Amino acid sequence: MSITRMSQLFVRTLREDPADAEVASHRWLVRAGYIRRVAPGIYSWLPLGLRVLHNVERIVREEMDAIGAQEVSFPALLPREPYEATGRWDDYGDNLFRLRDRRDNDMLLGPTHEEMFTLVVKDLYSSYKDLPLAIYQIQNKYRDEARPRAGLLRGREFIMKDSYSFDIDDAGLDESYRRHREAYIRIFDRLGFDYEIVQATAGAMGGSKSEEFLAVSDIGEDTFVRSPGGYAANVEAVQTLRPEPVDASNTPAAHVEDTPETPTIDTLVAVARELFPDREWSAADTLKNVVVKLRHPDGSTEALAIGIPGDRQVDAKRLEAWADPSVVEEFTAEDFAQNPALVQGYIGPQALGEESASGVRYLTDPRIVEGTAWVTGANEAGRHVFDLVCGRDFTSDGSIDVAEVFDGDPAPDGSGPLTLARGMEMGHIFQLGRKYAEALELKVLDPNGKQVVVTMGSYGIGVSRAVAAVAEGTCDDKGLSWPRDLAPFEVHVLATGKGEDVFAKATEIAEELDAAGVTVLLDDRKASPGVKFADSELLGMPVSVVVGRGLADGVVEVRTRSTGDRVDVPVADAVGAIRETLERLG
Amino acid sequence: MSITRMSQLFVRTLREDPADAEVASHRWLVRAGYIRRVAPGIYSWLPLGLRVLHNVERIVREEMDAIGAQEVSFPALLPREPYEATGRWDDYGDNLFRLRDRRDNDMLLGPTHEEMFTLVVKDLYSSYKDLPLAIYQIQNKYRDEARPRAGLLRGREFIMKDSYSFDIDDAGLDESYRRHREAYIRIFDRLGFDYEIVQATAGAMGGSKSEEFLAVSDIGEDTFVRSPGGYAANVEAVQTLRPEPVDASNTPAAHVEDTPETPTIDTLVAVARELFPDREWSAADTLKNVVVKLRHPDGSTEALAIGIPGDRQVDAKRLEAWADPSVVEEFTAEDFAQNPALVQGYIGPQALGEESASGVRYLTDPRIVEGTAWVTGANEAGRHVFDLVCGRDFTSDGSIDVAEVFDGDPAPDGSGPLTLARGMEMGHIFQLGRKYAEALELKVLDPNGKQVVVTMGSYGIGVSRAVAAVAEGTCDDKGLSWPRDLAPFEVHVLATGKGEDVFAKATEIAEELDAAGVTVLLDDRKASPGVKFADSELLGMPVSVVVGRGLADGVVEVRTRSTGDRVDVPVADAVGAIRETLERLG
Incomplete structure (x- = not known):
C-alpha cells in the first residue's frame, strides 16, 4: 500500500447541494465527490466512491x-x-x-x-x-x-x-x-x-x-x-385476516334509497345518518366498488371491479403486485360509456361479476364475508342500496387482498397489532x-x-x-460518516498549518500508519485549516488526526467522526492511540 | 482461503471440440470449462475462467x-x-x-x-x-x-x-x-x-x-x-520510403499502343514484351488505377482513384485505416455507367483528378515520383499508353500510402529490410x-x-x-498450461486410487499447501486415474501432485505442466518439494 494524498486525489468537494438531490445520501455522495451523475439513474464512481x-x-x-x-x-x-x-x-x-x-x-x-x-x-x-x-x-x-x-x-x-x-x-x-x-x-x-x-x-x-x-x-x-x-x-x-361469517338472519331485506349528492363516502355516510338516525354509521359500513383496467403482457385488456370497505382505499402498490405482470390502468370515461351497466359513482355488486349485466369480473376484500351487510351503489344515479348482505343478496367471483393496511390492523398470525x-x-x-x-x-x-x-x-x-443505504444511515448534517469496514480510508491525517514541521510530522504519522497496514488519506493540500476540517467531516473517514497548532506542545488531536470525540494525544503515542481508536470502532 | 474440491466445483470438461472453435485458446477454454458462449462474441465466465x-x-x-x-x-x-x-x-x-x-x-x-x-x-x-x-x-x-x-x-x-x-x-x-x-x-x-x-x-x-x-x-x-x-x-x-525523383530527359514521348486482351497486369506485361522486346518489363513498370467509393459518416459518397505500381495490390486494411471514419465500398458497374470518362480496365491518369474529365479525385502511391515512366490505361478499351511520365505527362491530387507491404521492403527509417x-x-x-x-x-x-x-x-x-492470448501462447495438444501468476490454482492435487489412505493423504497435502498460502484444487472425484490425468492436463494448473499408487512406497509424483517434468518425492517432503517447484516457475 501507499498513502493517498489529497493534493493528488481525483476529488473535488462541493459547497452546494446538487439540484436533483432528494435524499441525504445522494446529496453527500455527490458533494463529497464519491459519485457523479451521467444520465438519470446512471452514475459514475469516482475514486473514493469506488x-x-x-x-x-x-x-x-x-x-x-x-x-x-x-x-x-x-x-x-x-x-x-x-x-x-x-x-x-x-x-x-x-x-x-x-x-x-x-x-x-x-x-x-x-x-x-x-x-x-x-x-x-x-x-x-x-x-x-x-x-x-x-x-x-x-x-x-x-x-x-x-x-x-x-x-x-x-x-x-x-x-x-x-x-x-x-x-x-x-x-x-x-x-x-x-x-x-x-x-x-x-x-x-x-x-x-x-x-x-x-x-x-x-x-x-x-x-x-x-x-x-x-x-x-x-x-x-x-x-x-x-x-x-x-x-x-x-x-x-x-395478508388480511378474514373475519368469521356473520349471522344475517336479523338483517332486514335490502332496500334502495334516494341518496342525492353523495359523490363521496363521507357524504354517503352523512345521508345514511339522516335516513336512519337510530343506527350507527361509519365509512366501514359502506362497500366501495372500484373499477380498473388490466393490461396483460400480450396487450389485451380486461376490466376488473374491486369491492372494499369504504373506509379504505385500494393500495396502488398492493394492486400492482397482485396484478403483476399485468399492468393496472385507469378505467376511463370512454370505458364506462362502452359498458352502460356500470353507473359511475353508483356501482353496486348486483351489476358486477362475470355472470352479471356488465360481465365485469368482481373480486372482493377478505373483510366482505358471508352475512355482512353493506350500503353500496344501486346501479342507478343518485341511489344506494342498504342492508345488502354478502352471500344472501350478492356474491363475487373471488377474493382480492389489495386494500390499504392501517396502523393497528391485526397481524394475520395473531401476533398483535401491526405498525x-x-x-x-x-x-x-x-x-x-x-x-x-x-x-x-x-x-x-x-x-x-x-x-x-x-x-x-x-x-x-x-x-x-x-453504498447509498449505509451513507443514508450514518451521515449527519456535516457529511458522510463511514463504518470502518466500508470507509475508503480508515484514517484521515490533516496537516493544518504552514510550517514545514507540520507537513513533515503529518507525513511521518501517515507513513507509520500505512506501514502498520492502516489505510490512510493525507490532506497535504495548501488550504486553510477550516477548509480541511470541513472536507474531513464531509468525506467521513472514521478517524481523523489533526497535525497542527498542537504540535508546538507536542500533541496531535485524534477525532472520531461518528461520535464527534476529540482527544489530544502526545505525538510520540499518536500511531498507537489512532490504532486503539480504530479498534474500538470494531 | 480454503481448498477447492473438484467434486463441488462448477465445471465440466468436454472431450469434443466446440463446433465454432477456430483457434486453440477458444477450444481449450471451452473444453476445460473456463468459459461458455451466450451469443456470438458474448461469453460467460465460469469459476475457473473468472x-x-x-x-x-x-x-x-x-x-x-x-x-x-x-x-x-x-x-x-x-x-x-x-x-x-x-x-x-x-x-x-x-x-x-x-x-x-x-x-x-x-x-x-x-x-x-x-x-x-x-x-x-x-x-x-x-x-x-x-x-x-x-x-x-x-x-x-x-x-x-x-x-x-x-x-x-x-x-x-x-x-x-x-x-x-x-x-x-x-x-x-x-x-x-x-x-x-x-x-x-x-x-x-x-x-x-x-x-x-x-x-x-x-x-x-x-x-x-x-x-x-x-x-x-x-x-x-x-x-x-x-x-x-x-x-x-x-x-x-x-510508411513507404519515397524514392528520389528520376531524370526523365531521355524518356521518349508517351505513345499509345493497341493492347488487345490485356485484362490483367500479367497479360499487359506479356504484350509489352512482345511490342518492345529489347526492353525489360515487369509488373512494377505498370501503373494500375483502382477506383473505389468512400461512404462518409454523413452518408454522402465520393469516388476515389488510387494509382499504384502494378506489382502490388491495394491493401484493404491499410485503405480502411486511411479512410476511417469513412467506409470503403465497391465502385460498381452502375457507378462506372454514370461516369463514362472512366473506361473500366483501361483507366489512365489523364482521365483522373479533380480537374479531369471524370472529376474523380486521384491519389498515387509514394513510389510514383516525378520522372518515373509507366505503362498504364489509355482511357480507351483495348489500348494502353507507354512511357507516361509522372510530372511531365500527368499529375495527381496527392499521395496515398495504401499499397500492400512486401517482405523485404525497406524500413522507412533505413533500419533494413522489413519482415x-x-x-x-x-x-x-x-x-x-x-x-x-x-x-x-x-x-x-x-x-x-x-x-x-x-x-x-x-x-x-x-x-x-x-486471458485468451495467454492461453493461446501457452497451451499445447493436451490443453491449457497457465503461468503461476495467472493460474486459477497454483497446484492441482490428484487423488488417484480407491483406498481411503489416498484420499486422506491427498487432502492432508492440499490442506498443508493451503495453510502455506498456496492456492489448491483437489481432485477428490470418484473417477479413474486416466480421467483425472487427462482433466489435469486440460485444466492446466502449473504444478500437479499425484497421490496414488506410489503411496505404498512412500512417494507422490510432482508434475510440472509446462515442461512435462515428473519426479517422485517422499511423502514427508511433498509440500516442500511442491513449493520449490512453484518457486522455480517464478
Missing part, C-alpha cells in the same frame, strides 16, 4: 464464498430467446432495455439472470449427484425505471450480487434458501444496517416463498408492517421453484434414473444501493 | 496504481450527446450498440469512454495545478463487431482497462504517455507474452502518436512489420491531443490565468482478450 463499493463487494463475496457459493460472471448484453421462453421478455414491459444488433437480432440488457444461470446448469450438469449447487455473480444490472431517484438508491444501471441455487427437491431448496438467508444476515450485520426481514411477494420473478431485507429508513420507497410478536411483511405481502414503517429493499431471497427450470427444460437424472425438473432459488443484493 | 480474469485484473491494477493512475468506474450505458459532440455517435457506424430508453432518449453501450472522462475532468478540475492526472477503469465494453471470432479474442462484450491522461501541454502528454508505456511493458512482461510494440495509426480515436502492443501469434488478425534495426509498425502504419509477422492487439496507447477536450470544451487556467485546452492521452488493454 473504494467503498469495492469494500461492500468484498464483504458480499466473503460471505457468499463461506456458504460454498461459486463466483461466475455473465454478460450484461443477452439474447432475447431465453427471456422469451420464460415470458419475461414481455412481462418486464418498459422496464427492460431492449436493443437490436447489426444483424437485427433482438437483445436485452439483463435485469436479472435466472434464464442464463438455468441454461448454464443445463449445459454442464445432468445428475442429482451434481446438486446442490449455488453460483453467484457481482455484476451490472439494467432496469429502465420509470422514476429513477435518490441517486444510487433507484438506478437504471446498478450493481447487484445475484445468486441462484439448484436442488433436486423441495427439501434441498429449503436448505439452500436457509443458507442464503443466514449469509444475508451476516452480510447486513457486517454492513451495519438497521434492517428488517419481511415476507414479500414474488412479483415478476414467479415462485413461492420470498423474503426481503429492508433497511429501515424514512426515505425508503417500501412500506412494511411489523407486529410486537415478530410478524413482518412488506405491504404488498400483508407501519418504511424501508429500502437491500436484499431479496426467493424460492423460485420450477418455473424457470420447466420453461428451459433443466432436468437431471434422479437416483432412480428418472429425469426430474430441478428446483431453484434466486437471491439478490443491491450492492451499489448498499 | 479466477484467471481476476488475476489479470490484479496485475493490471497494480501496475496502473504504481504509476499513480487512480481507479474510477463509469457506466456502460451512456447518453448520446457527448458522443454526438465528438462525432463518434456517427463515426462508429454499425460497430456501436445503440438503443432508446422508455422516454425515447438515444443511448449507447460504451465502446470506449474518452467523452465521459473528458466531461468528468471538466466537471471537477479547473486549474493547471490540478494536472497532470491519470484515471482508469476496468470495465465492460461493447462493440457490435461484424465478425466476432476466436472466442474471447474478438468479442462484442469484453473487458478493457482504459485509462486517460490529462496534461496542460505537449511535454506533459509526452511524459504521461511514457509512464503508461512503461507500465504496459511491465504488465505484458508479467503476463508472460511474446509481444512487440509497433507504431500504429490512430483510427477513429483521432490523435497523433500511437503504438500498439501486439502478442506475436500466427492466429493474430493484425499484420505487422519489423526490421533488423528495430523498426516495428502495424501494417496500417507502415512481415502476425499479432493480436493486446494494448494500444494514443496521444489523443486536444480533439476531445476541444469538442467538449475541457479547459483549465494556465499559470498566466489564461484558459487553455487540455491535452489528453488514451490507453487501453484488452483484459478478457489477454
Whole structure:
C-alpha cells in the first residue's frame, strides 16, 4: 500500500447541494465527490466512491464464498430467446432495455439472470449427484425505471450480487434458501444496517416463498408492517385476516334509497345518518366498488371491479403486485360509456361479476364475508342500496387482498397489532421453484434414473444501493460518516498549518500508519485549516488526526467522526492511540 | 482461503471440440470449462475462467496504481450527446450498440469512454495545478463487431482497462504517455507474452502518436512489420520510403499502343514484351488505377482513384485505416455507367483528378515520383499508353500510402529490410491531443490565468482478450498450461486410487499447501486415474501432485505442466518439494 494524498486525489468537494438531490445520501455522495451523475439513474464512481463499493463487494463475496457459493460472471448484453421462453421478455414491459444488433437480432440488457444461470446448469450438469449447487455473480444490472431517484438508491444501471441455487427437491431448496438467508444476515450485520426481514411477494420473478431485507429508513420507497410478536411483511405481502361469517338472519331485506349528492363516502355516510338516525354509521359500513383496467403482457385488456370497505382505499402498490405482470390502468370515461351497466359513482355488486349485466369480473376484500351487510351503489344515479348482505343478496367471483393496511390492523398470525414503517429493499431471497427450470427444460437424472425438473432459488443484493443505504444511515448534517469496514480510508491525517514541521510530522504519522497496514488519506493540500476540517467531516473517514497548532506542545488531536470525540494525544503515542481508536470502532 | 474440491466445483470438461472453435485458446477454454458462449462474441465466465480474469485484473491494477493512475468506474450505458459532440455517435457506424430508453432518449453501450472522462475532468478540475492526472477503469465494453471470432479474442462484450491522461501541454502528454508505456511493458512482461510494440495509426480515436502492443501469434488478425534495426509498425502504419525523383530527359514521348486482351497486369506485361522486346518489363513498370467509393459518416459518397505500381495490390486494411471514419465500398458497374470518362480496365491518369474529365479525385502511391515512366490505361478499351511520365505527362491530387507491404521492403527509417509477422492487439496507447477536450470544451487556467485546452492521452488493454492470448501462447495438444501468476490454482492435487489412505493423504497435502498460502484444487472425484490425468492436463494448473499408487512406497509424483517434468518425492517432503517447484516457475 501507499498513502493517498489529497493534493493528488481525483476529488473535488462541493459547497452546494446538487439540484436533483432528494435524499441525504445522494446529496453527500455527490458533494463529497464519491459519485457523479451521467444520465438519470446512471452514475459514475469516482475514486473514493469506488473504494467503498469495492469494500461492500468484498464483504458480499466473503460471505457468499463461506456458504460454498461459486463466483461466475455473465454478460450484461443477452439474447432475447431465453427471456422469451420464460415470458419475461414481455412481462418486464418498459422496464427492460431492449436493443437490436447489426444483424437485427433482438437483445436485452439483463435485469436479472435466472434464464442464463438455468441454461448454464443445463449445459454442464445432468445428475442429482451434481446438486446442490449455488453460483453467484457481482455484476451490472439494467432496469429502465420509470422514476429513477435518490441517486444510487433507484438506478437504471446498478450493481447487484445475484445468486441462484439448484436442488433436486423441495427439501434441498429449503436448505439452500436457509443458507442464503443466514449469509444475508451476516452480510447486513457486517454492513451495519438497521434492517428488517419481511415476507414479500414474488412479483415478476414467479415462485413461492420470498423474503426481503429492508433497511429501515424514512426515505425508503417500501412500506412494511411489523407486529410486537415478530410478524413482518412488506405491504404488498400483508395478508388480511378474514373475519368469521356473520349471522344475517336479523338483517332486514335490502332496500334502495334516494341518496342525492353523495359523490363521496363521507357524504354517503352523512345521508345514511339522516335516513336512519337510530343506527350507527361509519365509512366501514359502506362497500366501495372500484373499477380498473388490466393490461396483460400480450396487450389485451380486461376490466376488473374491486369491492372494499369504504373506509379504505385500494393500495396502488398492493394492486400492482397482485396484478403483476399485468399492468393496472385507469378505467376511463370512454370505458364506462362502452359498458352502460356500470353507473359511475353508483356501482353496486348486483351489476358486477362475470355472470352479471356488465360481465365485469368482481373480486372482493377478505373483510366482505358471508352475512355482512353493506350500503353500496344501486346501479342507478343518485341511489344506494342498504342492508345488502354478502352471500344472501350478492356474491363475487373471488377474493382480492389489495386494500390499504392501517396502523393497528391485526397481524394475520395473531401476533398483535401491526405498525407501519418504511424501508429500502437491500436484499431479496426467493424460492423460485420450477418455473424457470420447466420453461428451459433443466432436468437431471434422479437416483432412480428418472429425469426430474430441478428446483431453484434466486437471491439478490443491491450492492451499489448498499453504498447509498449505509451513507443514508450514518451521515449527519456535516457529511458522510463511514463504518470502518466500508470507509475508503480508515484514517484521515490533516496537516493544518504552514510550517514545514507540520507537513513533515503529518507525513511521518501517515507513513507509520500505512506501514502498520492502516489505510490512510493525507490532506497535504495548501488550504486553510477550516477548509480541511470541513472536507474531513464531509468525506467521513472514521478517524481523523489533526497535525497542527498542537504540535508546538507536542500533541496531535485524534477525532472520531461518528461520535464527534476529540482527544489530544502526545505525538510520540499518536500511531498507537489512532490504532486503539480504530479498534474500538470494531 | 480454503481448498477447492473438484467434486463441488462448477465445471465440466468436454472431450469434443466446440463446433465454432477456430483457434486453440477458444477450444481449450471451452473444453476445460473456463468459459461458455451466450451469443456470438458474448461469453460467460465460469469459476475457473473468472479466477484467471481476476488475476489479470490484479496485475493490471497494480501496475496502473504504481504509476499513480487512480481507479474510477463509469457506466456502460451512456447518453448520446457527448458522443454526438465528438462525432463518434456517427463515426462508429454499425460497430456501436445503440438503443432508446422508455422516454425515447438515444443511448449507447460504451465502446470506449474518452467523452465521459473528458466531461468528468471538466466537471471537477479547473486549474493547471490540478494536472497532470491519470484515471482508469476496468470495465465492460461493447462493440457490435461484424465478425466476432476466436472466442474471447474478438468479442462484442469484453473487458478493457482504459485509462486517460490529462496534461496542460505537449511535454506533459509526452511524459504521461511514457509512464503508461512503461507500465504496459511491465504488465505484458508479467503476463508472460511474446509481444512487440509497433507504431500504429490512430483510427477513429483521432490523435497523433500511437503504438500498439501486439502478442506475436500466427492466429493474430493484425499484420505487422519489423526490421533488423528495430523498426516495428502495424501494417496500417507502415510508411513507404519515397524514392528520389528520376531524370526523365531521355524518356521518349508517351505513345499509345493497341493492347488487345490485356485484362490483367500479367497479360499487359506479356504484350509489352512482345511490342518492345529489347526492353525489360515487369509488373512494377505498370501503373494500375483502382477506383473505389468512400461512404462518409454523413452518408454522402465520393469516388476515389488510387494509382499504384502494378506489382502490388491495394491493401484493404491499410485503405480502411486511411479512410476511417469513412467506409470503403465497391465502385460498381452502375457507378462506372454514370461516369463514362472512366473506361473500366483501361483507366489512365489523364482521365483522373479533380480537374479531369471524370472529376474523380486521384491519389498515387509514394513510389510514383516525378520522372518515373509507366505503362498504364489509355482511357480507351483495348489500348494502353507507354512511357507516361509522372510530372511531365500527368499529375495527381496527392499521395496515398495504401499499397500492400512486401517482405523485404525497406524500413522507412533505413533500419533494413522489413519482415512481415502476425499479432493480436493486446494494448494500444494514443496521444489523443486536444480533439476531445476541444469538442467538449475541457479547459483549465494556465499559470498566466489564461484558459487553455487540455491535452489528453488514451490507453487501453484488452483484459478478457489477454486471458485468451495467454492461453493461446501457452497451451499445447493436451490443453491449457497457465503461468503461476495467472493460474486459477497454483497446484492441482490428484487423488488417484480407491483406498481411503489416498484420499486422506491427498487432502492432508492440499490442506498443508493451503495453510502455506498456496492456492489448491483437489481432485477428490470418484473417477479413474486416466480421467483425472487427462482433466489435469486440460485444466492446466502449473504444478500437479499425484497421490496414488506410489503411496505404498512412500512417494507422490510432482508434475510440472509446462515442461512435462515428473519426479517422485517422499511423502514427508511433498509440500516442500511442491513449493520449490512453484518457486522455480517464478
